[in-house]
Amino acid sequence: MEFEIVIGLEVHAQMLTETKIFCGCSTKFGGAPNSHTCPVCIGMPGVLPVLNKKVVEFAMKMALATNCEINKSCEFARKNYFYPDLPKGYQISQYAYPLAEHGHISLDVNGEQKKIGITRIHMEEDAGKLMHDEHNPASYVDLNRTGVPLIEIVSEPDMRSSDEAADYLRRLHEILVYLEICDGNMEEGSFRCDANVSIRPMGQKEFGTRTELKNMNSFRNVQRALEYEIKRQQYLVENGETVIQETRLWDDAQGATNSMRSKEEAHDYRYFPDPDLVPILVDDAWVEKIKKDLPELPLAKRERFVNDYQIPAYDAGVLTADKALANYYEEVVKLCSQPKAASNWIMGDVMRFLNEEKKSIRECPITAKSLADMIRLIEEGTISGKMAKEIVEDMYKTGKSPQTIIEEKGLVQITDEGELIKSITSIIEANPGQLADYRGGKEKLFGFFVGQVMKATKGKANPQLVNDLLKKMLAG
Amino acid sequence: MELHQLTIHELQEKIRSGSVSATQITESVFSRIDAVEERVHSYIRMMKEEAFAAAAKADENIKKGDIKPLTGIPIALKDIVCTKGIATTCGSHILHNFVPPYNATVVEKLTDAGALFVGKTNMDEFAMGSSTETSWFGPTRNPWDLERIPGGSSGGSATAVAADECIASIGSDTGGSIRQPAALCGVVGMKPTYGRVSRFGLIAFASSLDQIGPFTKDVEDCAIMMNVLAGYDPKESTSVPTEVPDYRQFAGRDIQGWKIGIPKEYFVEGIDPEVNAAIQKTIAVIEQSGGQCVDISLPHTQYCVATYYIIAPAEASSNLARYDGVKYGLRAADVRDLLDMYKKTRMQGFGAEVKRRIMIGTYALSAGYYDAYYKKASQVRALIKRDFEEAWKKCDVILTPTTPTPAFKIGEKTDDPLQMYLSDIFTISANLAGIPGISLPCGFTSGGLPIGVQFLASHFEEGKLIQIASAYEKNAKIEKRRPAL
Ligand SMILES: [Zn+2]
Secondary structure (H helix, E strand, C coil), rough: CCCCEEEEEEEEEEECCCCCCCCCCCCCCCCCCCCCCCCCCCCCCCCCCCCCCCCHHHHHHHHCCCCEEEEEEECCCEECCCCCCCCCEEEEEECCCEEEEEEEEEECCEEEEEEEEEEEEEEEEECCCCECCCCCCCCEEECCCCCCCEEEEEEEEEEEEHHHHHHHHHHHHHHHHHCCCCCCCCCCCEEEEEEEEEEECCCCCCCCCCCEEECCCCCHHHHHHHHHHHHHHHHHHCCCCCCCCCCEECCCCCCCEEEECCCCCCCCCCEECCCCCEEEEEEEHHHHHHHHCCCCCCCHHHHHHHHHHHCHHHHHHHCCCCCCHHEEEEEEEEHHHHHHHHHHHHHHHHHHHHHCCCCHHHCCCCCCCHHHHEEEEEEEECCHEEEEEHHHHHHHHHHHCHHHHHHHCCCCCCCCHHEEEEEEHHHHCCCCHHHHHHHHHCCHHHHHHHHHHHHHCCCCCCCHHHHHHHHHEEEE | CCHHHCCHHHHHHHHHHHCCCCHHHHHHHHHHHHHHHHHHHCCCEEEEEHHHHHHHHHHHHCCCCCCCCCCCEEEEECCCEEECCECCCCCCCCHCCCCCCCCHHHHHHHHHHCCCEEECCCHHHHHHCCCCCCCCCCCCCCCCEECCCCCCCCCCHHHHHHHHCCEEEEECCCCCHHHHHHHHHHCCCECCCCCCCCCEEECCCCCCCCCEEEECCHHHHHHHHHHHHCCCCCCCCCCCCCCCHHHHHHHCCCCCCCEEEEHHHHHHCCCCCHHHHHHHHHEEEEECCCEEEEEEEECCCHHHHHHHHHHHHHHHHHHHHHHHCCCCCCCCCCCCCCHHHHHHHHHHHHHHHHHHHHHHHHHHHHCCHHHHHHHHHHHHHHHHHEEEEHHHHCEEEEEECCCCCCCCCCCCCCCCCCHCCCHCCCCHHHHCCCCCCCEEEECCEEEEEEEEEECCCCCHHHHHHHHHHHHHHHHCCCCCCCCCC
């Protein structure tokens, strides 16, 4: 039987605000346990939350970037459950009235644009962390992360393969990082994903029973977990068994999902509007202000690169995957006015050097100006492309400018015609036999003469000039 | 008259004239406490050392001529108000050892105004009760009759003022917890508008209803206290940045031409005849004072108690979830695992009434019941608010009895929660609507128990309440009695 796969994703993204969502504590990752806490975020009696407006603005940016409608009024609700990492016994989240709804982003699926719906985006506070003592039957609570602002982005069940799901996640991740509202670090938990997945026979309208997958901390693991879960569900259905609605945890080492809790064991969170917080009213002026401050988003940048710089869509995709890389590229182009050459050098040598050392463009020792200078020096004929290959490697290793390296190594190309004519004349004189053969029709020998000139000039001769002069002089 | 019997404004005059010192006042108050506290049990914890240290400082300031509105005035704090470095228990075993590292905003404001603190007063556990019988620290007794309850939940703060164990005190009112004990103890108690006085540092019972307010010996003192307590607090999101008038200037003004609404729904069967008689007399005094009483209707009054007993427990069930034994307060010993720790801690830490309300609230918020209970109650609450909006078109203030009966006997209603809940029947509506209310003495029963009258006004009209209460106080000429302790 052929099955259709149905996937919906819930992404939690940590907002890059300086302070927590309802108190003045730092949101910095790490720090001694419970050092970034105060009576408010550890849930002492009598204290009250005060909303950090920055969180609303960050969430609004994401909402606008994903084509959501921002609600004129939204409210915080309490999600009630007991756990030691949740000091108040409830999480302040949004429920009936989220900040934004009805959005979408577009994916490129087999060359076609496919819209993935965004059901809602809402704000909430993060919980703390439990640490278990390996030697004693004891657990400890670190509340540094408690109250760190999150947004939850819930998609429609619009994805039909694990590839689409992974692509959707990468696009969301890219947008969050572009907006500079989330650092996107999956290992530290700044970007987390839960997946709802079900299968149904091709052509069937109703959804199959879904399972919820948790604990996947990389794009790769999301894809692996989905693939495993799809196979598991297919096996069940094909063998006449039923899929149970439950939450399953991904086990990376085992490469499998395991049941965590069934629907019957699911919590009743008893959501109700938080009486300590007032509804958030968002007027058009506020939305307009946020809209005006939105940076160019990845998709728009990609299109602009293709149109303005006349580079292939593929290049534009690579260069805009990272905002810093895109900025670097644009800086180089601005300084050398050669978009294609800039793209080639960055995507070729520069990225190869960086990848070898697992570095990001931010850590690149070659400044945009140096790279632009080098491209200009090639264009002006001061150095050859071959020389440039050597120079760029030195630039990366030393951080020096191309001019400095050329000077230090005496690498300047010989473009002085008189000097080259002198050199060619003596080579022709020293090789009368080859000259006769060439003139007799052995044109292959042209390469021999080029080689001799290069040898004599230690490779510094301008190849184009050598070609032109040799052709003339060998002809007699 | 002894110093502890005087009002804030009387003592302030003496301080300004240099005839008494803060230390003398404090000594007088503590000698009174030594004499009567054992019988009344107003306090959970005394702050004697801190009080005398503060009095000494106040005396230095007085010498320098630096006299603030409450300089040298001994004030008692309900043990629901967080005090930095001083245990704050909320009348509960589960918080019996909790020492807050912060002050409630009202504590800061009172300190800034020169007040000194006598101690933390007894209360129903987590303010859940109308008799101060549910305190883990044992009941407080009514100074007018030690066999009777003082009302609640701020019973200790009411008795401390009534028995002259302090000059004024702070309470909190979620469904009548200031006004009801004020009425039953024969003192003045005000519940301000929701958002008028900061809730920061007030241990939450029902966040959308809780409000801090003063107990005082007369209306002018109430105005003095409100001048200190009222105001916007950026630490509270529901605090309202409305300008604070000088409440004292409303005291002594007449009420000529005012319309006083008498809601017919508040004068029904079940009111004690002596209470009814005292209220009728009060109406007569108000009319003699220039007020014109008009019949009004608050048609949804009959739903107030039911609405309140959905919303308050629902919020409480969530507010009290933090008492889990993990971070502070009681943690049960000998537990097997996490769930066992939660269960035993909360089983041992909470009393029966608190457990009852947590269960009611949890039920009302549960999936499948939310719409029928919490949501419905919120809708009815909106109707109750609208009743008042309509009423303000016809009158300036509303007059009602504060309680249907005078103080009842200790133990009389502890086995009948519903009867207990009905003792707040006249006070709950103000909390649901968020409006201010004041209760002040309007007479005594033949048995010598105090009776209270309640005035209600529109949002942020505390000034009107001070004005009518002080006009009534002046014209009623109720004999000054003191409990014979
Ligand atoms: Zn904090």
